[in-house]
Every structure is written in structure tokens, then in C-alpha cells.
Amino acid sequence: MSIEVRNVSKTFGGYVALRNVSLCVGNGELVALLGPSGSGKTTLLRIIAGLEVPDAADGSAVIVAGEEISARNARERRVGFVFQHYALFRYMTVFENIAFGLRVRPREERPAKAGIRERVNRLLELIQLDGLAHRYPAQLSGGQRQRVALARALAIEPKVLLLDEPFGALDAKVRQELRRWLRRLHDEIHVTSVLVTHDQDEALEVADRIVVMNQARIEQTGTPEEVFHNPASQFVMEFLGHVNLFHGRVESGKAVVSNDASTGAPIFVRPFDLEIHREARGAAPMRARVRRIQSAGPSAKVELAGDNGQPILVEMSHDRLRELSLRRDDAVFVNPREAKVFLDDYSI
Amino acid sequence: MARHRFIPGFGLTLGFTVFYLSVIVLVPLWFLVLRTTSLSWAQFWAIVVDPRTLASLRLTLLTSFAAAAVNAVMGFLVAWSLVRYQFPGKRAIDAIVDLPFALPTAVSGIALTAIYSSNGWLGSVLEPLGIKVAFTPLGITVALIFIGLPFVVRALQPALEDLDPAVEEAAAILGAGRWQTFLRVILPAVTPALITGFTMAFARAVGEYGSVVFISGNMPLKTEHVSLLIIAKLEQFDYAGATALGSLMLAISFVLLLAINSLQWWTARRYQGN
Numbered sequence: 047m048s049i050e051v052r053n054v055s056k057t058f059g060g061y062v063a064l065r066n067v068s069l070c071v072g073n074g075e076l077v078a079l080l081g082p083s084g085s086g087k088t089t090l091l092r093i094i095a096g097l098e099v100p101d102a103a104d105g106s107a108v109i110v111a112g113e114e115i116s117a118r119n120a121r122e123r124r125v126g127f128v129f130q131h132y133a134l135f136r137y138m139t140v141f142e143n144i145a146f147g148l149r150v151r152p153r154e155e156r157p158a159k160a161g162i163r164e165r166v167n168r169l170l171e172l173i174q175l176d177g178l179a180h181r182y183p184a185q186l187s188g189g190q191r192q193r194v195a196l197a198r199a200l201a202i203e204p205k206v207l208l209l210d211e212p213f214g215a216l217d218a219k220v221r222q223e224l225r226r227w228l229r230r231l232h233d234e235i236h237v238t239s240v241l242v243t244h245d246q247d248e249a250l251e252v253a254d255r256i257v258v259m260n261q262a263r264i265e266q267t268g269t270p271e272e273v274f275h276n277p278a279s280q281f282v283m284e285f286l287g288h289v290n291l292f293h294g295r296v297e298s299g300k301a302v303v304s305n306d307a308s309t310g311a312p313i314f315v316r317p318f319d320l321e322i323h324r325e326a327r328g329a330a331p332m333r334a335r336v337r338r339i340q341s342a343g344p345s346a347k348v349e350l351a352g353d354n355g356q357p358i359l360v361e362m363s364h365d366r367l368r369e370l371s372l373r374r375d376d377a378v379f380v381n382p383r384e385a386k387v388f389l390d391d392y393s394i
Numbered sequence: 395m396a397r398h399r400f401i402p403g404f405g406l407t408l409g410f411t412v413f414y415l416s417v418i419v420l421v422p423l424w425f426l427v428l429r430t431t432s433l434s435w436a437q438f439w440a441i442v443v444d445p446r447t448l449a450s451l452r453l454t455l456l457t458s459f460a461a462a463a464v465n466a467v468m469g470f471l472v473a474w475s476l477v478r479y480q481f482p483g484k485r486a487i488d489a490i491v492d493l494p495f496a497l498p499t500a501v502s503g504i505a506l507t508a509i510y511s512s513n514g515w516l517g518s519v520l521e522p523l524g525i526k527v528a529f530t531p532l533g534i535t536v537a538l539i540f541i542g543l544p545f546v547v548r549a550l551q552p553a554l555e556d557l558d559p560a561v562e563e564a565a566a567i568l569g570a571g572r573w574q575t576f577l578r579v580i581l582p583a584v585t586p587a588l589i590t591g592f593t594m595a596f597a598r599a600v601g602e603y604g605s606v607v608f609i610s611g612n613m614p615l616k617t618e619h620v621s622l623l624i625i626a627k628l629e630q631f632d633y634a635g636a637t638a639l640g641s642l643m644l645a646i647s648f649v650l651l652l653a654i655n656s657l658q659w660w661t662a663r664r665y666q667g668n
Contacts, residue, residue, distance in 0.1 A: 097566075134564075135565075137583060
């Protein structure tokens with residue numbers, strides 16, 4: 047079921063957490079709200095859940111499955127919510143945790159005991175924890191706890207699923223496994239989901255669409271490919287992975303980098319869009335010196351120092367690195383293959 | 395215990411603990427019991443089943459239990475508002491909670507008697523309504539509530555601070571109402587601490603003397619707390635009788651505390667992992 051947020055603002059005292067934000071999430075979509083801490087992404091998620099009340103304003107609305115729900119409290123909204131630190135009931139077993147949302151229903155809506163047991167068992171199967179129904183949360187690993195929290199949220203058959211940094215408290219390997227698992231799960235059950243994260247890899251890997259937020263506003267909305275390859279602003283470019291910053295001018299659609307860092311428009315180049323050559327090539331190669339070579343990992347990273355000492359990061363294949371046989375302090379030339387210039391940001 | 399620790403000396407610390415507990419707690423109590431053995435079983439039993447003894451035991455346990463129960467409820471509210479909310483004067487209120495700890499109990503006893511007696515501040519209002527407080531079991535309960543409150547509040551505060559507010563939000567989102575959230579989520583989480591507070595307030599009340607001595611009126615068979623009965627026996631130079639009562643109280647307290655502690659251990663152990 048779809049989610050629509052219209053013109054929502056939220057201030058805490060004098061602090062503006064959201065400024066006139068509007069957002070649409072289509073039925074069955076998995077959307078990531080991506081941004082640094084303090085960008086308002088969690089506040090937006092909590093407003094959809096009913097845990098925060100937006101500032102009163104004309105035209106402001108929160109619509110889930112076609113119904114305006116601003117006036118309803120969290121209890122009545124029937125959304126699923128997964129917290130960063132699990133928020134499991136620690137004195138209840140895994141089974142009791144998952145059953146909680148069913149057991150607190152008024153008598154006439156509550157499924158019979160056998161019905162509850164059946165549904166919980168099905169969810170335990172879904173999260174692959176069938177054997178652990180009678181454990182307490184303290185006896186589970188972080189990844190297992192978060193899966194229990196997810197099952198608990200799904201037990202009430204929510205209209206939408208909201209996840210607040212669900213993998214934030216886990217270590218790197220578990221995080222990756224779990225986010226792939228979440229993506230597969232989503233492909234299986236197709237519940238409309240909004241995931242808050244500050245980890246761009248997570249957002250790029252899991253989401254159908256990414257909403258990049260910064261300073262209480264939405265910077266860009268698009269598929270992972272769109273936001274990564276066609277960032278709408280300098281902020282999006284910088285937030286989605288490492289970038290090198292040069293200065294220069296734009297000549298008939300081509301960026302010409304000047305060697306003087308203080309003049310010209312800012313030009314952004316991703317580390318893998320830079321080439322290193324032993325000899326000068328192309329229109330305006332930059333001279334640089336090798337500072338450090340880091341070849342552990344899927345690609346090799348070479349740190350250079352430009353003419354004026356500015357650091358430049360280049361990423362290349364291991365083959366290319368071997369071909370160049372670079373050593374520390376070698377003098378090389380750097381050519382950008384593709385660069386981005388945000389003319390809007392270059393207004394003096 | 396063979397595992398390496400940075401601070402060594404399990405043997406040393408355990409030895410010291412046993413030694414210290416013995417000197418401070420066990421030896422005096424042992425002498426108490428020893429003193430009692432100067433009585434024959436028949437004599438001891440006669441003291442135990444004396445109607446005056448039984449009446450005072452009954453009064454002591456009932457008023458202590460009532461006071462601890464009231465404190466468990468009211469102390470919870472006080473601790474809750476101190477932990478959950480920010481308000482002006484919070485520090486002052488936090489300090490007021492400790493006053494019954496610090497005040498000499500006789501002072502609180504006199505103060506309570508003064509306001510609850512028939513010409514006192516509150517007593518003069520309550521008495522026409524048919525509620526007599528001073529010199530009745532109710533008065534004793536009031537005094538025991540007074541001295542027991544800090545135990546419950548101080549035991550609960552850390553447990554409530556430890557409670558993640560997200561857990562309440564989770565309960566609400568899952569559809570639980572306020573009462574359901576309280577009964578199913580908050581209360582079970584703080585039950586061990588609540589039992590601790592209750593136990594300490596109860597234990598303190600059973601052994602209380604100073605604050606009860608004035609407000610109870612000490613009427614044998616009616617308003618005589620056990621500690622007052624013991625003092626009464628001492629004043630009549632009936633040392634053996636006093637120690638016999640002392641040993642009896644020791645046994646009762648020990649059994650009660652052991653039972654409550656096991657209950658608390660059991661509730662806490664269930665969900666704390668292995």
C-alpha cells in the first residue's frame with residue numbers, strides 16, 4: 047500500500063528537523079531515506095509511524111493506503127516499525143515477542159490461540175529461526191534479534207513497514223548478509239517499505255528508490271543508478287562515495303582543470319573516473335606524485351599528491367596497477383575520464 | 395576460577411567477606427541465639443505462644459506488609475515521575491525522598507504523632523470523620539510508610555532509567571493500549587527492582603522502633619510492635635524473654651527475606667541469558 051507525505055514540517059524548539067517535505071512511496075516499493083545524521087530522515091519515518099506529530103500547517107498530510115492518518119495515533123495506524131536497537135521485550139521469549147501484537151488486540155479481533163501459534167510459527171520460518179522460539183532476546187545474536195524484531199513488526203500484517211537504521215547496531219559482515227536477506231524477503235512479501243540509513247552502500251544495494259536528505263530537506267529522489275550516476279547536487283555527489291575536488295572551467299561541455307586550486311568552478315571526479323599515465327596525454331593532464339598504494343580489496347587505490355599538494359584518490363583494477371608498476375614518489379599524469387560540475391553551486 | 399583476572403585475589407576477597415560478615419553480623423546474632431538457649435524449650439515456647447507475643451507479631455507483620463505494599467505503589471509513581479519527566483524543583487524533590495533515611499526516626503515519630511493526634515493538624519480533621527490514626531494500627535502503618543518510601547524509590551530509579559523508551563513505542567505501534575503497555579511491558583521489566591524495594595521497605599518496617607514508639611501508643615494486644623515488646627521486656631529485666639523474642643524475629647525475618655530474594659532471583663534470571 048502506498049505512502050504519501052505532503053508538505054510536512056517539524057521543529058523541535060528552535061531546531062528545524064523537517065522543512066516542507068513531500069514524499070511518495072508506491073505500492074510494494076522499498077525506498078531508502080539516505081542522509082547524514084541530523085538530516086531529518088528518522089523524524090520523517092517517525093512521523094509516518096505516528097511517533098512524532100508534524101507541525102500544524104495548511105496542506106500538510108500523511109496518507110497511507112489512500113487514507114489520511116495524521117489524526118490517528120501510532121496505535122491505530124497499523125504500521126510495522128523496526129528500531130535500530132531492536133526494542134525487543136527482553137523478559138519475553140522470541141515466540142511471545144512475535145505474538146505480542148496479536149495478543150494485545152481487543153477480544154473480538156484477536157485470533158484464537160491456535161491461530162496465533164500458527165502465524166508466529168510461519169513468521170519464525172520466514173526469519174529462519176524456527177528452533178529458537180523459546181529463547182530470550184539476551185540469548186540471541188544481534189542479527190537474530192533484529193530478525194525477531196522484523197517478524198514482530200510483520201505479525202500484525204502492517205500496511206507498510208518502516209525500518210529505522212535496522213542494521214546500524216550490527217557488525218559489518220552481519221550487516222551485509224542481513225541487508226541482502228531483507229531484499230530477498232521484500233521480493234517475497236512485497237510489503238511497502240521505507241528504510242532509514244546513513245550508509246550509502248546499504249541504500250544503493252537494497253532500495254528500489256533512494257531519497258537523499260540533507261538539512262531537513264530532500265536533495266534528490268531517484269533509483270540507485272540515477273542518484274549515483276546523475277547526482278542532482280554537490281551534496282549528493284559527495285555523500286554517495288568518495289569524490290576528488292578540482293577547480294577549473296567549463297569549455298564547450300568539457301571540464302578543463304586548472305592547476306590553481308583557488309580559481310574556477312568546482313569539478314568533481316570519482317576515484318574510478320581518473321586515469322593515471324606515465325606520460326602526458328589528453329588536453330590538460332595534471333601532474334602528480336604517488337603518495338601511497340593500497341592494493342588490498344576488490345580494486346587498487348592509489349593516493350597521489352597534486353602539484354600544489356592537494357590529495358587525489360584514484361581507483362583502478364589490479365591489472366592496471368601491475369601494468370603501471372607504480373612505486374612511491376613516482377611522478378605521473380592524471381586525466382579525468384568523466385567529471386561533474388554543478389553550476390548552481392557555483393554562484394558567487 | 396583459574397581464569398586470569400586483572401585484579402587477583404578471589405580467595406583473599408572471599409575470605410575477607412566471610413570474616414567481615416561474621417564479625418559485623420553473625421557474631422552478635424549468634425550471641426543472641428546463644429543467650430536464648432539459657433531458656434528451656436518449654437520456656438521458649440511459652441514466650442512464643444503468649445497472646446501478647448502473638449498479637450504483636452501479627453500487628454508487626456501486617457502493618458509492615460501493608461506499609462511496604464503502599465510504598466511499592468506510591469514509590470513507583472514517585473520514581474516514575476523523577477525518572478521520566480523534567481520539571482522545576484526536580485532535584486529538591488529527589489532530595490526530599492531521602493529525608494526519612496536521614497532523619498532520626500524518633501523525630502519523625504514525634505512529628506507524625508503531633509499531626510495525627512486528635513488535636514493535631516490532620517488528626518483534628520480526620521477524627522470527626524471517624525478515622526483515628528494516632529495510637530492505632532493505622533498510625534503505625536503511616537509511620538512505617540514514612541520510613542520505607544526511600545527504599546522503594548531508590549531501588550526502582552535505576553531500573554526505570556534502564557528502560558528503553560523505544561520499547562514503549564514498539565508496544566504502542568503493535569497496538570497495545572496504555573494499560574497493556576504498562577502491565578505487559580513496563581511492569582515485568584521492573585518487577586525484580588520492585589521486589590527488592592518492597593523487601594527492603596518491609597524488612598526495615600519489621601525492625602522499626604523509633605518512629606513507631608510514639609504513634610503506636612503501645613497498648614498490649616492492640617498496638618504493640620515487636621520491637622516495643624522487646625524493649626518492654628528489657629525494662630523489666632527479662633533479658634531471656636527479650637532475647638527469645640529477638641531470636642524468633644531473626645528466624646522469621648531470615649525466612650521471609652530468603653523467600654523474597656529467591657522470588658526476585660527467579661524473576662530476574664528468567665530473561666538474563668544463560
